[in-house]
Amino acid sequence: LAKTTQPISMDSYEGQEVNITCSHNNIATNDYITWYQQFPSQGPRFIIQGYKTKVTNEVASLFIPADRKSSTLSLPRVSLSDTAVYYCLVGDLYNFNKFYFGSGTKLNVKP
């Protein structure tokens, strides 16, 4: 059962790149790593998912080292609207395996 550990909060300024790291020491072979974003009074929203190495989409990049015991969500040039809570999840996509959202990382972007 792969629990995750993330920093409780992070501060950044507009225009900066932000990297949020998630530790998952007990990740299993079939587990994927998924990141969600949550704004106040809204449900979480999918950002990115990966298994190994690097994944990039239009909003973020996900870096996963070879041992897969951690992962880093990278948000390029953040804006005020990126202020939110970011959750890292680890779990098997095809066999239901409990997965934890954890407490997430509160990102505060300042002007």
Next chain:
Amino acid sequence: NAGVTQTPKFRVLKTGQSMTLLCAQDMNHEYMYWYRQDPGMGLRLIHYSVGEGTTAKGEVPDGYNVSRLKKQNFLLGLESAAPSQTSVYFCASSYTLQGASNQPQHFGDGTRLSIL
């Protein structure tokens, strides 16, 4: 498309009362989930369903019951509400289990429930 719709958005109950939260999705997803989120914490899975007519327990199922009589609807029931069940409840659905990158979990905007 509306996506995932939760009703009601807010509710206040007295201890011992019962109620049902409704979740409806219009994306033809097989999998549906109910989570609760307490202040400063992440989401915890209460129950989930892998298809019409099936349900299963998640991490914190005690005090809740669920039903999935129709594919598009997933109901969460509290038979005898307790103050410890004060929380924000989120429903989600997905095409695959947990959600793949091209078919992630879609969440509703939550139901804020207070038990006095």
